[in-house]
Amino acid sequence: MHGQAIEKNNMLHLTVNGKRYALEQGSRSDQVAPEHTLAYTLRETLGLTGTKVSCDEGACGACTVIMDGKTILSCMTLTIECDGNSITTIEGLSDPTTKKLDPLQQAFIDHTAFQCGFCTPGMIMSAKALLRENPAPTEEEVKEALAGNFCRCISHYHVVKAVMAASVKSR
Amino acid sequence: MRPFTHYDAHAVEEALTLLKRYNGRAVLNAGGTDLLSALKGEYLLHYPEAIINIKTIPDLAYIREDGDMLRIGALARLSDVVNSPLLRKRYNALAEAAYSVATPQVRNMATLGGNLCQDIRCWYYRYPRHIGGPIGCLRKGNKACLAATGDNRYHAIMGGKGCFAVCPSDTAVALAALNGRIKIVGTRGERSVPVTDFFHPLGNELKRGEMVREIEVPRITGMVRQTFLKFTLRRPVDFAIVSVASVIAVPRGRCREARIALGAVGPAPVRATAAEEWLKGKPISEATAAEAATAALTGARPLRMNSYKVEIAKTLIKRALTS
Ligand SMILES: Cc1cc2nc3c(=O)[nH]c(=O)nc-3n(C[C@H](O)[C@H](O)[C@H](O)COP(=O)(O)OP(=O)(O)OC[C@H]3O[C@@H](n4cnc5c(N)ncnc54)[C@H](O)[C@@H]3O)c2cc1C
Ligand code: SF4
Ligand code: FES
Ligand code: FES
Numbered sequence: 001m002h003g004q005a006i007e008k009n010n011m012l013h014l015t016v017n018g019k020r021y022a023l024e025q026g027s028r029s030d031q032v033a034p035e036h037t038l039a040y041t042l043r044e045t046l047g048l049t050g051t052k053v054s055c056d057e058g059a060c061g062a063c064t065v066i067m068d069g070k071t072i073l074s075c076m077t078l079t080i081e082c083d084g085n086s087i088t089t090i091e092g093l094s095d096p097t098t099k100k101l102d103p104l105q106q107a108f109i110d111h112t113a114f115q116c117g118f119c120t121p122g123m124i125m126s127a128k129a130l131l132r133e134n135p136a137p138t139e140e141e142v143k144e145a146l147a148g149n150f151c152r153c154i155s156h157y158h159v160v161k162a163v164m165a166a167s168v169k170s171r
Numbered sequence: 172m173r174p175f176t177h178y179d180a181h182a183v184e185e186a187l188t189l190l191k192r193y194n195g196r197a198v199l200n201a202g203g204t205d206l207l208s209a210l211k212g213e214y215l216l217h218y219p220e221a222i223i224n225i226k227t228i229p230d231l232a233y234i235r236e237d238g239d240m241l242r243i244g245a246l247a248r249l250s251d252v253v254n255s256p257l258l259r260k261r262y263n264a265l266a267e268a269a270y271s272v273a274t275p276q277v278r279n280m281a282t283l284g285g286n287l288c289q290d291i292r293c294w295y296y297r298y299p300r301h302i303g304g305p306i307g308c309l310r311k312g313n314k315a316c317l318a319a320t321g322d323n324r325y326h327a328i329m330g331g332k333g334c335f336a337v338c339p340s341d342t343a344v345a346l347a348a349l350n351g352r353i354k355i356v357g358t359r360g361e362r363s364v365p366v367t368d369f370f371h372p373l374g375n376e377l378k379r380g381e382m383v384r385e386i387e388v389p390r391i392t393g394m395v396r397q398t399f400l401k402f403t404l405r406r407p408v409d410f411a412i413v414s415v416a417s418v419i420a421v422p423r424g425r426c427r428e429a430r431i432a433l434g435a436v437g438p439a440p441v442r443a444t445a446a447e448e449w450l451k452g453k454p455i456s457e458a459t460a461a462e463a464a465t466a467a468l469t470g471a472r473p474l475r476m477n478s479y480k481v482e483i484a485k486t487l488i489k490r491a492l493t494s
Contacts, residue, residue: 027174033174034174034175034176034177034222035172035173035174035175035210037172037207056211057207057208057211057212058204058207058208058273058276058277059274059408061274061276064276070250070279071275071276071279072276072279072280073204073276073277073280075207076202076203076204076207076208076280077203077280078177078200078203078207078222078224080177080224081179081200081203081224081226081227126275126276144275145275147274147275147406147407147408148273148274148275148276148277148407148408149274
């Protein structure tokens with residue numbers, strides 16, 4: 001690596017699901033290279049494989065995570081540009097001590113809101129960001145918030161029901 | 172993605188200095204929603220040596236009225252454009268256009284500057300390396316445009332010259348109807364160009380070493396009606412097949428001023444000047460809207476597979492005027 005490494009004292013700080021990570025920059029498997037996407041770092045470097053990569057070009061939402069309160073696509077984000085940011089992934093939703101699932105996750109199970117499940121982590125992250133901002137959304141608002149999450153198995157109808165159920169519970 | 176050197180720019184000047192130092196071998200990264208596709212797909216002939224992150228430049232995401240101008244910093248996110256109370260109230264065509272872009276996640280990441288500077292979506296041009304690309308074509312320095320003789324259903328129906336790719340930016344269309352200008356800075360100073368002149372048939376107005384700093388729109392006062400309509404096959408995600416933005420003032424039933432911009436029909440948003448002139452002083456009705464729509468499309472020269480766009484454009488203009 002060139003200039004950057006020197007300018008930036010070589011460490012990258014991320015908070016993922018409340019846990020702080022200081023990652024070195026470099027090309028070893030425990031390091032972050034400039035060309036690593038956040039999806040890559042989460043899955044391959046930190047072992048958080050709950051975040052999925054499907055299209056890898058910004059179109060499907062499978063890789064959605066919450067960064068500083070907003071949903072973003074981890075496949076279109078360079079990890080090196082996330083220094084100092086706080087990220088929540090699907091692994092961060094259950095209660096860290098009791099391991100109890102988030103009510104939203106439970107609602108997905110109760111409503112069988114998936115088939116193959118590949119889109120589900122992204123769906124749940126989008127829904128989570130919505131419910132944090134708007135705990136009692138209308139069905140239209142739920143659809144709007146999930147407009148960037150694609151499901152090949154057509155689970156959308158069940159997903160909307162699950163999110164509506166979770167929102168009612170949280171009221 | 173292949174390796175590159177990465178920089179965080181902390182000021183516009185720093186970004187410009189880096190661009191200059193790399194002399195065409197570095198690219199800016201704003202939201203990254205377009206750039207990362209190019210880096211992953213490797214469909215361009217040259218892979219950049221360096222990426223310059225401009226999100227680290229402070230105070231470049233503002234949206235404010237300042238004297239007789241609305242000013243928006245290049246780093247304003249599309250989601251901020253959508254949610255800005257000022258834009259919703261007085262520059263609604265722009266807020267609607269931003270809202271029509273892609274998906275909530277993309278809008279949370281993408282910037283207004285990046286939306287205007289994004290690369291074209293021609294499927295020959297973007298054919299990725301991992302499935303056999305890149306494909307050379309006129310825009311990449313080869314002789315022929317493949318779309319001219321190939322599948323051109325989403326290509327230009329007016330204004331194409333050599334290359335028939337359309338301007339993919341939705342916000343550009345609204346800004347064209349709002350008489351918006353793009354402020355460009357380089358190490359040699361600053362200039363501003365109308366949005367309609369920013370896009371060229373083979374690229375855009377940016378010269379090597381320049382970047383977009385700001386978008387400015389003359390302040391809207393008084394009663395004007397604004398619309399942005401976009402025709403797509405799916406509502407989220409899809410790029411426009413045709414879009415229309417209009418800004419019209421119709422005091423006491425007669426059109427004082429009409430500004431109509433067509434999107435995804437040519438290399439730049441196209442102002443329908445013939446229709447705008449024709450409408451002046453006339454009442455807005457189904458009949459005058461239909462006449463205006465016909466006038467707007469008289470210059471269209473569709474390719475083999477896209478004459479359907481002409482009818483869609485006319486319909487959108489009629490709807491925009493009479494909505
Ligand atoms: C699935 C999907 C669907 C989409 N649908 C639509 C759509 O319907 N309508 C639409 O308009 N767009 C659409 N887009 C494109 C999207 O809007 C653009 O990718 C986005 O607006 C680009 O903004 P960005 O900040 O992410 O730019 P980046 O990806 O960071 O940059 C894009 C390009 O612009 C250059 N650049 C960025 N900022 C500047 C600046 N200030 N000065 C000079 N150059 C700059 C970069 O060097 C790069 O070449 C879609 C994209 C995806 C992935
Ligand atoms: S339309 Fe433009 S980008 Fe597409 S093949 Fe023709 S020259 Fe290339
Ligand atoms: S994997 Fe990121 S949007 Fe599809
Ligand atoms: S459940 Fe299979 S992709 Fe959504």
